[in-house]
Amino acid sequence: MKSPQRFALAGLTALALLGAGCSSSGSGSSSGGTDWSTVSTASAGGGMAKLVAAAKKEGTLNVIALPPTWANYGNIIKAFTKKYGITVVSQNPAGSSQDEVNAVKSENGTSKAPDVLDVGMAVALVSTSLFAPYKVSTWNAIPATQKDPGGLWTQDYGGYMSVGYNSAKFGTITSMSQLLGPKFKNAVSLNGNPTAANAALNGVMMANLAAGGTADSIATGVDFFHKLKQAGNFVPVQATTATIKAGTTPIVINWDYLNTASVVGQGANWKVFVPSNAILGGYYAQAVNKTAPHPAAARLWEEFLYAQGAGDGQNLWLQGGARPVEMTAMTSNSTLDKSAAAALPPVSGTPVFLSPKQATDAATYLAAHWAQAIK
């Protein structure tokens, strides 16, 4: 325990000395190095150049629950390391949003605690006491409804609930009600248990909307899956790239960017569509750990994710099939990767976004009814 602490202390001292050196030769301010853990914008900390220098000095960034195939995170991490020379330590890539928050709490104060989080909104809204406010340089390009006014959390990328399927096996599918038919025996699966996984909850909600329900009650969606189970069409196996390749889960209800990414390199037979009568959108959110062991690297990571350049986070997410939060602004200033945008599944109509209350009500209903409906 002792030596890492002493090492960290030495690092901090070196950082402080360096900061002092920079500031005396640069702006001439009299104070020592910036304490990035309390800085809420890059300019408040002395500008991007200083942030980059401080982050490089820290040398490491801890991330958690970022699967390499999820919204292109594998390439995003590689691009960040290549651009800034900062090692990214990825913990528990298959974890859930709640696992991320649990890790922040249980590893609080250690050098391996996660620096940054990428969480679903249900978890973000109840965990704000763990977050440090930070507003990225492109703050104004993010729609006001998609960020905390103080910068505690900022939505980062999202997509629409979709159906991914093997068209060689089933032909063309265009609606959810078709899935109840006899040719889909043991074929339809969700991404996880809807009482635990946000993606699965939204899958049931999408079925709910498609079957005529409203966002205020998920009961019709649960009923749909009950019928699916009775028809023998529901597969309880966790859908992964492997189960799709093996044919165990030939139809997967999941976010469109995950459905697209899970079969990269599988040829043209894997089709993804967003049902026209059930356009359900959802965004994840970024947050910085208040007690991040690498505060500058954490903030630089956020700057990188929200930057609009060709090799920066927003376009990398888009290349992974996710819709970056600054998409509208980037369309007007022409920084958007147009070919990646054209490859997204087409969506026509007004999307539905769950309010926090609607999401909580749905979760409560599922906790009481899901297991019975699907048994």
Add this chain to the structure above:
Amino acid sequence: MAVAATTAAGARPSVRAGRRPSAAWVGTVPFLGYVGVFLLLPTAIVIWNAIRNPVAGGLELSNLKLLFDSAERSYFTGSLELSAGSSVIAAVLGAFLAYAVASGNPDGIVRRLYLSGSGVLAQFGGVTLAFAFLATIGPTSGVLFHAGWYYNFPWGIGLIYTYFQIPLMVLVFLPAIDGLKIQWREACENLGGSTWDYWRHVGAPLLAPAFLGATLLLFANALSAYATIQAWENQISYTVPQQIYIAISSEVGLASNAADVLALGMVVMVAIIMIGYFLLQRRAARWLR
């Protein structure tokens, strides 16, 4: 401690043939320390968290009411069905297999192959096993199972469990069969007993405690298994370990201390099993000396 005890014993050599428990218990310190840190402490933490008010702190025994909710009861029922079914089937099949192995050449290649194979397969569980099953003889192989029964709890998953339960049964039951002395059989035959008489009056009563003990071990093994069923049917909770995972990691706002309450329920179940196992082992050990 050890030094002091040795000195004390050395100072009184005259009593060395008598009681010398003072030094012997020192040897158990590492074991007790290990058990304390890795078994008793976590158990105590689970119990404390289960009966504590998660928000305000302080004692809150009403948490335990959760164990009697109909939804929670169904997870315990599911765990019981799956563990009992897979352990009884595996115990019976494994016992016959163990007998077949034991009756062969004790130094033969078949026995060695079986034992090392069982040693490996008893540990072959989790995602690997579930996926191996799905990919080879599961629904998509297009060969064997065209009906949907393998997704109906507990049949499909029960069958998968026997893949690691049977090898474990062979491993734990073989010593008991090896303990059957050939002289007992000869004695039975000398007294005019048939094979049936031998098994009815000698073999079965001798093996019964070991068999039941091994079955209980398999039961506990299935009860605590998590990764296999989670990979097989993760969109719905059938068993307590699955629901504990959901209570810990639900990202849709349901996380609570329900995990600790459910874990406490499992601690009680395992405690009952361990007591039963201990009693049966004590009885079985009489014959294996």
